[in-house]
Amino acid sequence: MKVFIDQLTKKFGDVIGVEDLTLHIDDGEFVAFLGPSGCGKTTTLLTLAGIYKPTEGEIRFDERVVNRVPPKDRNIGMVFQSYALYPHMTVFQNIAYPLKLKKVAKAVQHERVEQVATTMGIGNLLDRRPGQLSGGQQQRVALGRALVKEPDILLFDEPLSNLDARLRLTMRGEIKHLQKDLGITSIYVTHDQVEAMTMADRIAVMNGGHLQAFDAPDELYSRPKTQFVAGFVGNPPMNFLSVEVSQAEGRYVAQAAGLRLEIGRERGERPASHAGAVVMGIRPEDIQISEDGTVAGEIYIVEPLGREDLIDVRVGRHSFLLLASTETQHHAGERVKLSFDMEKAQFFDPQTEKSLLWRQ
Amino acid sequence: MRNTATAPNSRGAWRSVLGAYGFMAPAGALVIVFFLIPVAIILYLSLTNLASSNFTSNLAAMEFVGLKNYRTLLNDQFARKIFFNTIFYVLFTLSIFNVTLALIVSLLTTHIDRGAGFLFRALWILPRITSPVVYILIWKRMMAEAPFGILNQFNTWLNQPTYNYIATNPWVFVVVVNGFIGLSFGMIIFTSAIESIPKDLLNASLVDGSSKLQRIRYVILPLIRWPLLFVFTYQTLSLLTSFVEIQLLTDGGPGLYRTEVWSLTAYHRALSNYFGNAQWGYGSAFAVLLVLIGVVLAVIYMRVFRFDELVAEPRVENL
Ligand SMILES: Nc1ncnc2c1ncn2[C@@H]1O[C@H](COP(=O)(O)OP(=O)(O)O)[C@@H](O)[C@H]1O
Ligand SMILES: [Mg+2]
Numbered sequence: 001m002k003v004f005i006d007q008l009t010k011k012f013g014d015v016i017g018v019e020d021l022t023l024h025i026d027d028g029e030f031v032a033f034l035g036p037s038g039c040g041k042t043t044t045l046l047t048l049a050g051i052y053k054p055t056e057g058e059i060r061f062d063e064r065v066v067n068r069v070p071p072k073d074r075n076i077g078m079v080f081q082s083y084a085l086y087p088h089m090t091v092f093q094n095i096a097y098p099l100k101l102k103k104v105a106k107a108v109q110h111e112r113v114e115q116v117a118t119t120m121g122i123g124n125l126l127d128r129r130p131g132q133l134s135g136g137q138q139q140r141v142a143l144g145r146a147l148v149k150e151p152d153i154l155l156f157d158e159p160l161s162n163l164d165a166r167l168r169l170t171m172r173g174e175i176k177h178l179q180k181d182l183g184i185t186s187i188y189v190t191h192d193q194v195e196a197m198t199m200a201d202r203i204a205v206m207n208g209g210h211l212q213a214f215d216a217p218d219e220l221y222s223r224p225k226t227q228f229v230a231g232f233v234g235n236p237p238m239n240f241l242s243v244e245v246s247q248a249e250g251r252y253v254a255q256a257a258g259l260r261l262e263i264g265r266e267r268g269e270r271p272a273s274h275a276g277a278v279v280m281g282i283r284p285e286d287i288q289i290s291e292d293g294t295v296a297g298e299i300y301i302v303e304p305l306g307r308e309d310l311i312d313v314r315v316g317r318h319s320f321l322l323l324a325s326t327e328t329q330h331h332a333g334e335r336v337k338l339s340f341d342m343e344k345a346q347f348f349d350p351q352t353e354k355s356l357l358w359r360q
Numbered sequence: 361m362r363n364t365a366t367a368p369n370s371r372g373a374w375r376s377v378l379g380a381y382g383f384m385a386p387a388g389a390l391v392i393v394f395f396l397i398p399v400a401i402i403l404y405l406s407l408t409n410l411a412s413s414n415f416t417s418n419l420a421a422m423e424f425v426g427l428k429n430y431r432t433l434l435n436d437q438f439a440r441k442i443f444f445n446t447i448f449y450v451l452f453t454l455s456i457f458n459v460t461l462a463l464i465v466s467l468l469t470t471h472i473d474r475g476a477g478f479l480f481r482a483l484w485i486l487p488r489i490t491s492p493v494v495y496i497l498i499w500k501r502m503m504a505e506a507p508f509g510i511l512n513q514f515n516t517w518l519n520q521p522t523y524n525y526i527a528t529n530p531w532v533f534v535v536v537v538n539g540f541i542g543l544s545f546g547m548i549i550f551t552s553a554i555e556s557i558p559k560d561l562l563n564a565s566l567v568d569g570s571s572k573l574q575r576i577r578y579v580i581l582p583l584i585r586w587p588l589l590f591v592f593t594y595q596t597l598s599l600l601t602s603f604v605e606i607q608l609l610t611d612g613g614p615g616l617y618r619t620e621v622w623s624l625t626a627y628h629r630a631l632s633n634y635f636g637n638a639q640w641g642y643g644s645a646f647a648v649l650l651v652l653i654g655v656v657l658a659v660i661y662m663r664v665f666r667f668d669e670l671v672a673e674p675r676v677e678n679l
Contacts, residue, residue, distance in 0.1 A: 080563075
């Protein structure tokens with residue numbers, strides 16, 4: 001089922017939950033809503049589910065406008081962050097609840113619940129109550145309950161954020177696999193950009209109730225259209241600094257105190273034509289410590305991450321985070337030379353925070 | 361914690377036991393001073409013939425009569441009527457107002473706009489926070505005979521017949537007047553129980569395909585089962601012992617014991633006898649039986665409703 005969100009606004013009195021959101025989701029697509037806490041992800045999801053009525057705008061499922069359709073007539077399956085299992089019902093009753101409400105025959109209920117429970121690997125837990133289950137098991141029950149009614153749309157509200165890191169990894173794979181198998185249009189809310197990047201076909205980045213970008217993960221990563229997106233997507237986050245970009249004799253140069261970096265023509269042309277300073281962004285993995293680096297700096301701190309070291313290098317009054325292999329030992333106070341991969345650098349208008357390279 | 365409490369074999373364990381009793385001490389003291397001691401006193405009084413007619417300042421002269429008061433009570437031709445009056449009063453007030461209507465008001469006011477719900481509930485609390493004398497006076501003024509009663513004033517203006525409402529339907533008024541007060545207790549408990557149900561759970565039910573009514577039936581009511589049973593129990597016991605409103609409204613009348621209830625009888629016999637003779641000993645016998653009934657009912661409720669399940673061990677490993 002396709003989902004069309006057009007100029008959706010939801011306000012709670014004066015508080016803006018989400019404003020002027022336009023988003024078209026394809027049939028069978030897996031879309032992630034990514035953004036910091038309080039940016040309106042849950043509000044959007046609950047409006048899609050029919051719990052909230054839109055203040056303005058329109059929501060359509062395929063051709064049908066659903067603004068005033070009550071939740072029970074939307075055929076949506078939803079998984080909540082808190083799992084929201086009914087504590088007084090057994091696992092079986094929890095999963096069977098949507099079927100019971102649909103007045104599905106008892107025998108069919110049994111069959112479907114058994115089937116879903118087996119798929120979710122919780123077939124042996126049907127007689128337990130939610131209070132007797134681990135977090136991971138509860139998560140599977142919640143997923144089972146969402147799937148059992150064979151929904152047209154699946155909504156996930158930060159479903160993995162209460163699980164430990166290892167389980168999160170497993171469930172991430174399982175959910176994605178399941179979604180592709182079933183081909184159900186899915187919207188997945190998260191504030192964890194790794195989750196969004198690994199699972200989603202497209203990511204809607206939100207901030208302060210507004211949509212910042214809606215693109216495929218690699219697009220967001222390599223061609224961020226706003227400074228917010230550039231800073232939010234990627235871990236460790238992109239480095240930002242204010243530079244002047246100028247052109248002389250067909251060569252483009254970005255300059256800041258203690259820093260002079262050459263840029264290729266394709267990257268340099270637009271920032272150079274921008275009057276005044278611009279914001280340059282460069283990801284940690286695009287900076288290397290090397291003998292033939294052109295920028296001199298001093299290591300401020302080294303954070304071992306196991307596979308690699310996260311190093312904070314100070315260049316004049318600027319600070320850069322970068323990743324270095326653990327093979328070479330680095331230590332605080334060491335003087336190093338940095339080389340920047342300027343073909344990966346991003347440039348933003350400091351006023352509008354929009355990209356100077358990628359237009360919307 | 362559990363092990364050390366049952367097997368206090370070290371200093372630390374003793375200290376934790378002492379700590380436990382320390383925490384229970386204030387409540388324990390209240391129960392002893394305001395319940396156990398008074399019960400002991402009336403139990404003793406009920407075995408004497410103490411009355412205002414034979415009162416001397418020499419307590420030693422007080423005559424110990426054994427179970428005589430209880431025998432008199434069992435042969436009292438009105439005791440039976442009063443007993444069934446009490447059951448009638450408790451049952452109807454409890455089932456109609458204190459539980460059912462309280463539940464309905466809670467459900468309604470939690471399903472409408474928050475502010476409106478709050479205002480509506482605040483109105484329902486008025487009868488409880490009004491002094492009983494004032495509250496009953498309002499009812500009496502409203503319902504009084506023509507030409508005094510406000511309702512009858514309207515009847516007169518509209519050329520309708522006038523009624524002596526309370527005298528003709530005393531039970532209706534006894535139940536309604538008490539129910540209006542009793543309702544707010546359940547309302548407050550139920551409302552807070554409903555509002556403490558996680559929002560996600562309520563939303564989940566709607567998304568799962570329930571209507572709001574189905575959500576009440578399948579999710580909300582089961583989740584407020586304990587508050588429901590608690591209110592049911594607590595209100596049974598408090599209705600059994602309440603009599604002030606009845607005393608002010610009908611004083612057990614009209615006629616002979618038409619709306620007299622057990623606790624009111626205890627009061628009448630012991631402290632406010634018609635004939636000017638306060639039968640302290642005999643009245644105490646009524647009071648003792650009331651305490652007995654209350655305790656028996658409380659134990660039965662606790663068993664039937666399995667209140668011990670309320671205090672299940674916390675599952676710390678689940679946090
Ligand atoms: N029921 C509500 N009443 C009032 N304000 C709300 C309500 N739900 C959300 N908000 C507000 O709307 C904004 C977005 O909230 P939410 O959608 O929950 O954010 P997210 O899920 O992205 O963390 C926040 O400022 C929040 O305080
Ligand atoms: Mg949220």
